[in-house]
Amino acid sequence: MYHLAGMPEPLARLVEQLSAFQGIGPKTAMRLALNMLEQSEHEVKNLAVSLQHLHEQVQFCNTCGGFSTVSHCAICDNVKRQHGIVCIVEQPVDVLMLERGHFQGSYHVLHGRLSPVDGVSPDKLRFNALDNRIADGGIHELILATSATVDGEATAHFISRRYAHHNIQVSRIARGVPEGGELEYLDEYTLSRALEQRVLWEQGHAAASN
Amino acid sequence: MYHLAGMPEPLARLVEQLSAFQGIGPKTAMRLALNMLEQSEHEVKNLAVSLQHLHEQVQFCNTCGGFSTVSHCAICDNVKRQHGIVCIVEQPVDVLMLERGHFQGSYHVLHGRLSPVDGVSPDKLRFNALDNRIADGGIHELILATSATVDGEATAHFISRRYAHHNIQVSRIARGVPEGGELEYLDEYTLSRALEQRVLWEQGHAAASN
Numbered sequence: 001m002y003h004l005a006g007m008p009e010p011l012a013r014l015v016e017q018l019s020a021f022q023g024i025g026p027k028t029a030m031r032l033a034l035n036m037l038e039q040s041e042h043e044v045k046n047l048a049v050s051l052q053h054l055h056e057q058v059q060f061c062n063t064c065g066g067f068s069t070v071s072h073c074a075i076c077d078n079v080k081r082q083h084g085i086v087c088i089v090e091q092p093v094d095v096l097m098l099e100r101g102h103f104q105g106s107y108h109v110l111h112g113r114l115s116p117v118d119g120v121s122p123d124k125l126r127f128n129a130l131d132n133r134i135a136d137g138g139i140h141e142l143i144l145a146t147s148a149t150v151d152g153e154a155t156a157h158f159i160s161r162r163y164a165h166h167n168i169q170v171s172r173i174a175r176g177v178p179e180g181g182e183l184e185y186l187d188e189y190t191l192s193r194a195l196e197q198r199v200l201w202e203q204g205h206a207a208a209s210n
Numbered sequence: 211m212y213h214l215a216g217m218p219e220p221l222a223r224l225v226e227q228l229s230a231f232q233g234i235g236p237k238t239a240m241r242l243a244l245n246m247l248e249q250s251e252h253e254v255k256n257l258a259v260s261l262q263h264l265h266e267q268v269q270f271c272n273t274c275g276g277f278s279t280v281s282h283c284a285i286c287d288n289v290k291r292q293h294g295i296v297c298i299v300e301q302p303v304d305v306l307m308l309e310r311g312h313f314q315g316s317y318h319v320l321h322g323r324l325s326p327v328d329g330v331s332p333d334k335l336r337f338n339a340l341d342n343r344i345a346d347g348g349i350h351e352l353i354l355a356t357s358a359t360v361d362g363e364a365t366a367h368f369i370s371r372r373y374a375h376h377n378i379q380v381s382r383i384a385r386g387v388p389e390g391g392e393l394e395y396l397d398e399y400t401l402s403r404a405l406e407q408r409v410l411w412e413q414g415h416a417a418a419s420n
Contacts, residue, residue, distance in 0.1 A: 006309050008279045010260065010267035017257045021245045034303055035231045041265035047227045048261035050220065055251035057220035069218045093244055099216050 011037070063133065065109035065126050066095040075099075081106055086133070087143040088159060090152065098145065105143070108133065113146055113155040122158065134166060141169040148175055221247070273343070275319035275336050276305040285309075291316055296343070297353040298369060300362065308355065315353070318343065323356055323365040332368065344376060351379040358385055 007015075011033055018029035036044050060066065061073035068074075075081060075095070085105030089095060090113045098107070110125040133139060144159055146152035160170045176194035177186060217225075221243055228239035246254050270276065271283035278284075285291060285305070295315030299305060300323045308317070320335040343349060354369055356362035370380045386404035387396060 006277075006284070006306055008268045008277050010264060010279070011277065014257075014260045014264060017253070017260055020253060021242070021249060023241060023245055031233060032231070034301075035233055036261065036264060037268060039231060043227070043230060044261050044264055047224075048258045050224045050227055051246065051254050051258035051261065054220060054224060054246060054254055058218045058247060067216075067218050067221065069220070074216070091244075096216055 060092065060109070060111075063129075064095070064107045065092065065111055065129065066107055067092045075106055080104075084138055085141045085143065086130075086139055087145050088130070089145045090147055090155070094145065105141075110146070110155070113149075113151045114158055115151045125155075127162070134163065134168070139168060141171065144170065144172045270302065270319070270321075273339075274305070274317045275302065275321055275339065276317055277302045285316055290314075294348055295351045295353065296340075296349050297355050298340070299355045300357055300365070304355065315351075320356070320365070323359075323361045324368055325361045335365075337372070344373065344378065349378060351381065354380065354382045 014033045014036070015026065015029045018024055018032050019026050024032070036047075057069060059068055059071075061068040061076055062071050063076040064073060066073050066075065076083075082105045086108050087098065087103060087105055088108045088110065089098065090110055092109050092111075095107045095109060108126070108130050110127070110130075112120050112125050114120055114122065114125070142159065142163060144156040146155045146159075156172055163170060174197065175190070176197060177183070177190065181190075183191065224243045224246070225236070225239045228234055228242050229236050234242070246257075267279060269278055269281075271278040271286055272281050273286040274283060276283050276285065286293075292315045296318050297308065297313060297315055298318045298320065299308065300320055302319050302321075305317045305319060318336070318340050320337070320340075322330050322335050324330055324332065324335070352369065352373060354366040356365045356369075366382055373380060384407065385400070386407060387393070387400065391400075393401065
């Protein structure tokens with residue numbers, strides 16, 4: 001239904017523009033465009049204004065690459081945090097996800113993960129910025145929090161090798177059964193990994209009560 | 211993940227605005243907003259411009275209520291069409307859907323369907339406009355093409371009663387097995403209806419070859 005004869009040109013253009021966004025197929029774009037027409041003009045204009053200024057207002061921290069409205073984010077500027085521990089993630093949103101926990105270190109956002117298939121080589125990611133931060137000194141641990149995918153794992157391996165001779169401890173976030181996860185519904189890879197990386201009861205219990 | 215501490219305010223506002231649209235939940239809104247940030251500033255600004263002018267540029271035909279960029283749509287203005295036959299639909303997009311076939315009459319868009327639960331009474335729909343078109347004369351058939359839902363069916367009943375004494379033929383679009391429909395995957399209501407409204411082979415065959 002996405003390319004309908006007789007559709008007014010401005011509507012067709014909107015559908016096409018919406019389709020250009022990742023994850024929006026032509027049918028979803030059509031549904032979205034029709035929803036927007038049904039919405040009040042006022043609300044749609046407000047949305048237009050937000051989009052108009054989105055890229056100016058939401059920028060990335062010069063240091064960590066996370067979301068920021070100014071040149072340095074609140075996490076990098078916070079003197080109470082342990083800036084010697086840097087958690088490396090793929091996307092700015094990953095920082096927001098991890099901030100819901102109790103992590104007190106800082107972050108480094110790569111803005112992607114290595115992917116030979118998609119042509120993402122190390123020079124496309126924020127490795128130079130990480131090199132500079134490490135050269136500045138003071139970092140004693142890198143926590144690799146790239147995704148638990150093939151490319152995320154390859155990226156983690158790449159990082160561990162890149163900084164192998166820097167006298168920096170490199171760790172990888174744990175993989176296993178998620179909280180509330182019933183074994184019945186988990187895939188065999190997660191279960192194998194959870195068995196392999198089993199933790200002694202005392203150690204695991206101590207860690208859990210921290 | 212939709213209400214994340216530390217999310218820049220402009221991004222949070224965009225997520226909230228997107229969530230206001232029907233069919234977009236907070237998670238989808240978050241994903242959309244992040245996609246838009248990843249898109250080039252140029253493309254997002256183009257989308258903003260389209261949205262800014264959407265309601266001015268896409269209007270509804272004064273006669274039929276279908277999409278139009280001017281006060282009267284191309285279908286209503288087309289002298290070659292049979293304006294004595296009016297197909298009544300719920301939404302402007304329904305006109306576009308039906309136009310993919312060979313229908314040569316004109317349309318009347320109600321902009322909704324009767325729904326006591328949602329407070330949609332006849333005065334909320336374009337019935338006055340339809341009354342006026344019928345009073346102007348020349349209409350000899352109404353085809354009820356409201357949806358095959360409980361409310362769509364109730365709306366069709368309402369219309370058939372409203373114009374019962376106008377010497378106008380009233381018909382309802384056929385219901386049955388869709389083209390390519392395998393009986394195995396159809397619900398029992400569709401199958402019952404298809405059996406009840408079975409058409410004599412000669413008649414059905416003649417209709418199909420028109």
